[in-house]
Amino acid sequence: xxxxxxxxxxxxxxxxxxxxxxxxxxxxxxxxxxxxxxxxxxxxxxxxxxxxxxxxxxxxxxxxxxxxxxxxxxxxxxxxxxxxxxxxxxxxxxxxxxxxxxxxxxxxxxxxxxxxxxxxxxxxxxxxxxxxxxxxxxxxxxxxxxxxxxxxxxxxxxxxxxxxxxxxxxxxxxxxxxxxxxxxxxxxxxxxxxxxxxxxxxxxxxxxxxxxxxxxxxxxxxxxxxxxxxxxxxxxxxxxxxxxxxxxxxxxxxxxxxxxxxxxxxxxxxxxxxxxxxxxxxxxxxxxxxxxxxxx
Amino acid sequence: xxxxxxxxxxxxxxxxxxxxxxxxxxxxxxxxxxxxxxxxxxxxxxxxxxxxxxxxxxxxxxxxxxxxxxxxxxxxxxxxxxxxxxxxxxxxxxxxxxxxxxxxxxxxxxxxxxxxxxxxxxxxxxxxxxxxxxxxxxxxxxxxxxxxxxxxxxxxxxxxxxxxxxxxxxxxxxxxxxxxxxxxxxxxxxxxxxxxxxxxxxxxxxxxxxxxxxxxxxxxxxxxxxxxxxxxxxxxxxxxxxxxxxxxxxxxxxxxxxxxxxxxxxxxxxxxxxxxxxxxxxxxxx
Numbered sequence: 001x002x003x004x005x006x007x008x009x010x011x012x013x014x015x016x017x018x019x020x021x022x023x024x025x026x027x028x029x030x031x032x033x034x035x036x037x038x039x040x041x042x043x044x045x046x047x048x049x050x051x052x053x054x055x056x057x058x059x060x061x062x063x064x065x066x067x068x069x070x071x072x073x074x075x076x077x078x079x080x081x082x083x084x085x086x087x088x089x090x091x092x093x094x095x096x097x098x099x100x101x102x103x104x105x106x107x108x109x110x111x112x113x114x115x116x117x118x119x120x121x122x123x124x125x126x127x128x129x130x131x132x133x134x135x136x137x138x139x140x141x142x143x144x145x146x147x148x149x150x151x152x153x154x155x156x157x158x159x160x161x162x163x164x165x166x167x168x169x170x171x172x173x174x175x176x177x178x179x180x181x182x183x184x185x186x187x188x189x190x191x192x193x194x195x196x197x198x199x200x201x202x203x204x205x206x207x208x209x210x211x212x213x214x215x216x217x218x219x220x221x222x223x224x225x226x227x228x229x230x231x232x233x234x235x236x237x238x239x240x241x242x243x244x245x246x247x248x249x250x251x252x253x254x255x256x257x258x259x260x261x262x263x264x265x266x267x268x269x270x271x272x273x274x275x276x277x278x279x280x281x282x283x284x285x286x287x288x289x290x291x292x293x294x295x296x
Numbered sequence: 297x298x299x300x301x302x303x304x305x306x307x308x309x310x311x312x313x314x315x316x317x318x319x320x321x322x323x324x325x326x327x328x329x330x331x332x333x334x335x336x337x338x339x340x341x342x343x344x345x346x347x348x349x350x351x352x353x354x355x356x357x358x359x360x361x362x363x364x365x366x367x368x369x370x371x372x373x374x375x376x377x378x379x380x381x382x383x384x385x386x387x388x389x390x391x392x393x394x395x396x397x398x399x400x401x402x403x404x405x406x407x408x409x410x411x412x413x414x415x416x417x418x419x420x421x422x423x424x425x426x427x428x429x430x431x432x433x434x435x436x437x438x439x440x441x442x443x444x445x446x447x448x449x450x451x452x453x454x455x456x457x458x459x460x461x462x463x464x465x466x467x468x469x470x471x472x473x474x475x476x477x478x479x480x481x482x483x484x485x486x487x488x489x490x491x492x493x494x495x496x497x498x499x500x501x502x503x504x505x506x507x508x509x510x511x512x513x514x515x516x517x518x519x520x521x522x523x524x525x526x527x528x529x530x531x532x533x534x535x536x537x538x539x540x541x542x543x544x545x546x547x548x549x550x551x552x553x554x555x556x557x558x559x560x561x562x563x564x565x566x567x568x569x570x571x572x573x574x575x576x577x578x579x580x581x582x
Contacts, residue, residue, distance in 0.1 A: 003398075003399050005398075006395055006398040006399050007399075009395075009398075010395055013386070013387065013388075013391055014384070014386050014387075083384065086382075086384065086385065087378070087382045088382050088383060088384035088385075089382075090349075090376075090378035090382045091378075091382045091383055091384065091435075092384075093347075093349060093367070093371075094347075094371060094375055094376050094377075094378075094439075095371055095396060095399055095400060096368050096369065096370075096371040096372035096399065096400055096401070097368055097371075097399055098367070098368035099367075099368075101368070291364070291367075292350070292351060294344055294347070294348075294349025294350055
C-alpha cells in the first residue's frame with residue numbers, strides 16, 4: 001500500500017473523534033426522532049410533506065456542517081502539534097516518510113476525509129429520521145418523507161460545498177497548519193491572536209480596516225461567492241416564513257440545488273484564486289516548519 | 297567500504313549560542329561509536345544533524361546522503377531511538393507493526409513480533425499501557441526489525457531500571473549488531489556502554505576533544521596511582537589530570553613513556569569514564 005494510505009489510516013487510528021462525533025450526533029438525532037413529539041401540521045398537504053422533508057434534510061445538514069467546521073478547525077490546529085508536545089514526532093521522523101507527505105496527509109484528512117465522514121453521517125441520519133418520522137405519523141405511508149429529488153439535490157449540495165469550501169477556506173487551513181507546525185504551546189490562542197493584533201493595530205495606527213475586511217470576507221464571504229442568490233435568510237424551504245421565492249422552483253421545499261449553485265461565479269472570482277494561492281504558500285511554509293521541528 | 301558518517305566542519309548555531317563548532321568526525325561500517333559529553337556539549341545537536349532533524353552548516357554525509365534534504369530516503373537505511381518516551385501513547389503495538397511495515401521497505405514484521413513475544417508484550421496493548429521498560433523494549437523491537445545500516449541512539453536507556461538497561465544492551469549486541477552495521481550512541485551512563493564501544497568521541501562546548509578507538513586508548517593513555525613520596529617525580533612526567541584516591545593520587549598521562557611510568561606504581565588503562573572526567577575537567581588538578 002502507498003505511504004499516503006498508511007498516513008491517512010494513521011490519522012483515523014489517532015483521531016477516533018473523526019467518526020465518533022458524527023456517529024454520536026446521528027445517534028442523538030435518531031433518538032430525538034424516535035421519542036420526540038412529531039408536529040403533524042406539515043403532513044397535511046403534499047407541499048407540506050415536501051417542505052418537511054426538505055427542511056429536515058437541510059437542518060440536519062447544517063447541524064453536521066457546523067459540527068464539522070468546529071472539529072476541522074480543532075483537527076488542523078492540533079495535527080502537527082500533539083506529536084511535538086508528546087515528543088512522538090521523533091518516532092514518526094525516524095521512518096522514511098517525508099515531511100511533505102506528513103503535512104499533505106493531514107491536509108487531505110482535514111479537507112476531504114473528515115467532510116466525507118460527516119457527509120455520510122448526515123445522509124444516514126436524515127434517511128433514518130425520514131423513515132422514523134414517516135412511520136410515527138400513522139396517517140402516512142412509510143415512505144412519505146422519502147423524497148428522492150430532495151435527497152439527490154442535497155447530495156449535490158454537499159459535494160459542491162465540500163469542494164468549494166476546501167478551496168475557499170484554504171488560506172485559513174494553511175494558517176492553522178502553520179500555527180500547528182510552529183507554536184510551542186497554546187495553539188488556539190496563536191491561531192486567533194495575530195489576526196486580532198493586525199486588525200487592532202491597523203485601526204489604532206493607520207485608522208484603516210483592510211485586514212478586518214479581508215478576514216471578514218474570508219470567513220463570511222463564502223456563501224455569496226459559491227451560491228447565486230443573496231443569503232438574506234437561511235436557505236429555507238419554500239413557503240416557510242422568510243424563504244426567498246424562486247421562479248420556476250420545483251414543488252419540493254428545497255430550492256433546486258442546480259438553481260442556487262454558482263460554480264462559474266465561484267471559479268471566476270479573483271478572491272477564490274488569491275485565497276487558494278495564499279493557502280498553498282502557507283501550506284508550503286508549514287512543511288518547511290515541520291522539517292525544522294526535529295530539534296526541539 | 298565508504299564511511300557511514302562523514303562530518304566536515306559541521307556547525308550549528310542557536311541564536312548567538314554555538315552548539316557545534318567546526319566538528320569533524322567519521323564513522324566507519326561495523327563500529328559502535330560512543331558520542332560522550334556533558335550536558336549542553338552539543339551531543340544531541342550532532343545526532344539530530346546526522347538524522348536530518350535539523351539544518352546545519354558545513355558538509356555532512358550519512359550513508360552517501362545529505363541528511364536534512366534527504367531525511368525520508370535516509371530513514372529507509374538508518375534508524376534511531378531518541379529516548380524511551382517517544383512512542384505515541386494512543387498507538388497499539390499491532391498497529392505500530394502494521395504501520396511501520398506499511399511505510400518501511402526494510403522492516404520485517406515477523407522479526408518484530410518475535411522480539412515482542414520474547415519481551416511478553418501483547419499486540420493489542422496501547423503504548424500508554426506499557427511500563428517504561430516495556431515501552432523501550434517495544435521501541436527496540438520495532439527498530440531492530442529494520443535492516444538498517446546505521447542505528448542512532450540518543451540516551452536510549454534514560455529512566456530505565458538496571459534490569460531493563462542490561463536487557464536493552466544485551467539485545468542490541470546479540471540480536472542486532474553485525475559487522476556491516478554501525479551504531480552511534482550517546483549516553484551519560486558511560487560505564488554501561490564501555491564494553492560495547494569500539495570508538496569514543498568526546499565532545500565539549502561544541503568541539504570534538506577526543507576521537508579515538510578503544511584499542512588506541514590503551515596505547516595512548518595511562519593512569520597510575522602514586523603515593524606521596526613519588527608524587528614529585530611522577531608529576532615531572534607531565535600528567536594532564538590528577539585526582540586524590542584513598543590517600544594516593546591518580547595521575548593521568550597522554551602518550552607517556554610507559555617504561556618510566558612503571559617505576560611509580562601499577563600503570564593501568566583509564567576507563568572511558570575516568571578519561572572523560574580527566575579530559576573535561578578544565579584546568580583542574582583536584
